[in-house]
Amino acid sequence: MATIFIFHGTAGYPEENWFPWLKSEMEQHGFDVVIPQFPTPENQTLEAWFDVFRKFESLVDDETTIVGHSLGGAFLLRLLEKIPVKIAVACLVAAPVGIPGTKNWETDKAFVELPFDWKAIQQHAEKFLVFHSDDDPYVPLTNGEEAARQLNVPLHFIPNAGHFNKAAGYIEFPQLRDAILTTLKD
Template sequence: MGRRAIIFHGTGANPSVAWYPWLAKRLAERGFEVEVPHYPGLNVEPIAEFLPGVLAAHTFDEHTVLVGHSGGAALLLALLEHVPAEQAFLVAGYCTRPNDSEEPVLQESYDWDAIRSHAREFYFINSLRDPYGCDAGQGRTMFERLGGTQIVRNDGHFGDYGQDYDEFPLLDRLIG
């Protein structure tokens, strides 16, 4: 059975922006079955209502690689309470409100033990400073609860309106 990778976009984004298409192509060339779903309801609908649809729409197993950017990284925390993964990459991720915006993708609390038990490897990739507050401090908070590897760069939000980030070689290299 081939390996699967699922790339979850960030809040207000879609599968055709930033580095998502580039990474999907790179992984497909390496033999991954790649999904880059479009979820306009991400961080709009409350996570308790949103999560069941995501769980039902995909197949997850211990060989799945999960990649989430920003709101998509926050989504990974909720997903990983319920499903297994080989690797989880949280790019510009966060587990508490990073700014003054409502964050319906966040849960009130997380079962950190369950999340930790569902992925073999965690990677938290954040910047020293992030325009939305999804910074190295947020990465550190998740790292302290889940272990894994924290990578701190100085690359803003790793792609956003006004920040071109069409390729992400670091992420391509880390995905095993």
């Protein structure tokens, strides 16, 4: 059975936003869904997040989908720079990629201050999805535009969606569910 991971962002946790809803939806489609709890904001370092992920490494294969929300998307990109397998789908939702103007820069900079190795990233996922909005108060739209450009994929632009979190009304995210299911079928 294929596994889907959902990575939260800064100050995040597995039960927030649309994560439980997406987990339930994807389980109904036969997927195993894992939402790790990463240390945040205390001990929010790349190494600490990699330490958490190592516990789940054995679940990652060519059928795996990983969804990264906010800083979880930046972590997903760092993971794709290193992992020895090529996953099925990598999905970025409101992810910072180092474009100036990102809020929480001090706590997030270890994840985004060095340039991403986009070539290595492209070699470790079969397909990519990038979602962003025009009114994200934390991660400017230019980040989503840059990620889509670097990954050679269209940007899934959703106006007035904020940071795709509960504060923006995102406790369900059918566009994301549908995009993942469609991408996995293609």
